[in-house]
Amino acid sequence: MFIHSVYFTLRPDLTQAEHDTFLAGARSLLTIGSVLGGHLGRPAGTDRPVIDRAYSYGLVLTFADEAAHDAYQADPVHDAFRTGCGALWSAVRIFDVDAA
Numbered sequence: 001m002f003i004h005s006v007y008f009t010l011r012p013d014l015t016q017a018e019h020d021t022f023l024a025g026a027r028s029l030l031t032i033g034s035v036l037g038g039h040l041g042r043p044a045g046t047d048r049p050v051i052d053r054a055y056s057y058g059l060v061l062t063f064a065d066e067a068a069h070d071a072y073q074a075d076p077v078h079d080a081f082r083t084g085c086g087a088l089w090s091a092v093r094i095f096d097v098d099a100a
Contacts, residue, residue: 001036001062001063001064001065001099001100002062002064002065002066002068002069002096002097002098002099002100003060003062003063003096003097003099004060004061004062004063004069004072004094004095005058005059005060005061005094005095005096005097006058006059006060006061006092006093006094006095007055007057007058007059007092007093007094007095008022008026008055008056008058008059008089008092009054009055009056009089009090009091009092010022010056010057010090011088011089011090012090014088018088019088021084021085021088022085022088022089023040023057025080025081025084025085026040026057026059026081026085027040028077028080028081029059029061029072029077029078029081030061031077032072032075032077032078033071033075034063034064034068034069034071034072034075035061035062035063035072036061036062036063036064036068037061037062038059038060038061039059039060040057040058040059041057041058042056042057042058043058055093056089065100066098069096
Protein backbone atom coordinates (compact mmCIF):
# COMPACT_ATOMS: atom_id res chain seq x y z
CA MET A 1 0.00 0.00 0.00
CA PHE A 2 1.13 3.54 -0.80
CA ILE A 3 -0.11 6.48 1.31
CA HIS A 4 -0.04 10.05 -0.03
CA SER A 5 -0.64 12.78 2.58
CA VAL A 6 -0.98 16.43 1.57
CA TYR A 7 -1.31 19.34 4.00
CA PHE A 8 -2.57 22.62 2.55
CA THR A 9 -2.29 26.03 4.16
CA LEU A 10 -4.91 28.16 2.47
CA ARG A 11 -4.34 31.86 1.88
CA PRO A 12 -5.98 33.89 4.66
CA ASP A 13 -7.60 36.30 2.19
CA LEU A 14 -9.77 33.74 0.37
CA THR A 15 -13.37 34.61 -0.33
CA GLN A 16 -16.04 32.07 0.55
CA ALA A 17 -16.35 31.25 -3.15
CA GLU A 18 -12.60 30.55 -3.40
CA HIS A 19 -12.74 28.40 -0.27
CA ASP A 20 -15.64 26.45 -1.77
CA THR A 21 -13.67 26.06 -5.01
CA PHE A 22 -10.76 24.57 -3.06
CA LEU A 23 -13.03 22.11 -1.23
CA ALA A 24 -14.74 21.00 -4.44
CA GLY A 25 -11.39 20.57 -6.14
CA ALA A 26 -9.88 18.61 -3.27
CA ARG A 27 -12.94 16.36 -3.06
CA SER A 28 -12.69 15.70 -6.80
CA LEU A 29 -9.35 13.99 -6.18
CA LEU A 30 -11.19 11.25 -4.30
CA THR A 31 -12.93 10.28 -7.56
CA ILE A 32 -9.74 9.38 -9.42
CA GLY A 33 -9.82 5.71 -10.36
CA SER A 34 -6.50 4.68 -8.86
CA VAL A 35 -7.43 6.03 -5.40
CA LEU A 36 -8.40 3.17 -3.07
CA GLY A 37 -9.64 5.47 -0.32
CA GLY A 38 -9.17 8.90 1.09
CA HIS A 39 -10.12 11.54 3.60
CA LEU A 40 -10.17 15.34 3.59
CA GLY A 41 -10.44 17.33 6.79
CA ARG A 42 -9.33 20.14 9.05
CA PRO A 43 -6.83 19.73 11.89
CA ALA A 44 -8.27 17.73 14.77
CA GLY A 45 -8.96 19.45 18.07
CA THR A 46 -6.09 17.65 19.76
CA ASP A 47 -3.60 20.11 21.19
CA ARG A 48 -0.34 18.72 22.49
CA PRO A 49 3.10 20.29 21.95
CA VAL A 50 4.16 17.50 19.58
CA ILE A 51 1.21 17.98 17.18
CA ASP A 52 1.67 20.20 14.12
CA ARG A 53 -1.63 21.97 13.46
CA ALA A 54 -0.18 24.60 11.11
CA TYR A 55 -2.33 23.72 8.10
CA SER A 56 -5.86 24.40 6.90
CA TYR A 57 -6.78 21.01 5.39
CA GLY A 58 -5.21 17.59 5.22
CA LEU A 59 -5.82 15.13 2.41
CA VAL A 60 -4.80 11.50 2.92
CA LEU A 61 -5.11 9.08 0.00
CA THR A 62 -4.30 5.40 -0.26
CA PHE A 63 -3.20 3.52 -3.36
CA ALA A 64 -2.43 -0.11 -4.09
CA ASP A 65 1.16 0.77 -4.90
CA GLU A 66 3.46 3.51 -6.16
CA ALA A 67 2.42 2.89 -9.78
CA ALA A 68 -1.21 3.64 -8.85
CA HIS A 69 -0.03 6.84 -7.15
CA ASP A 70 1.90 7.79 -10.28
CA ALA A 71 -1.26 7.26 -12.36
CA TYR A 72 -3.11 9.60 -9.96
CA GLN A 73 -0.43 12.26 -10.43
CA ALA A 74 -0.93 12.12 -14.21
CA ASP A 75 -4.75 12.05 -14.09
CA PRO A 76 -6.57 15.01 -15.73
CA VAL A 77 -8.64 15.53 -12.55
CA HIS A 78 -5.43 16.02 -10.57
CA ASP A 79 -4.08 18.38 -13.22
CA ALA A 80 -7.33 20.40 -13.12
CA PHE A 81 -7.09 20.66 -9.32
CA ARG A 82 -3.52 21.94 -9.42
CA THR A 83 -4.33 24.41 -12.19
CA GLY A 84 -7.63 25.62 -10.77
CA CYS A 85 -6.73 25.68 -7.09
CA GLY A 86 -2.97 26.10 -6.88
CA ALA A 87 -3.22 29.84 -6.28
CA LEU A 88 -5.53 29.28 -3.30
CA TRP A 89 -2.89 27.96 -0.91
CA SER A 90 0.19 29.66 0.47
CA ALA A 91 1.96 26.42 1.36
CA VAL A 92 1.63 22.71 0.72
CA ARG A 93 3.49 19.88 2.43
CA ILE A 94 3.46 16.37 1.02
CA PHE A 95 4.44 13.12 2.70
CA ASP A 96 4.47 9.77 0.87
CA VAL A 97 4.68 6.48 2.74
CA ASP A 98 5.41 3.09 1.21
CA ALA A 99 3.53 0.83 3.59
CA ALA A 100 4.37 -2.36 1.68
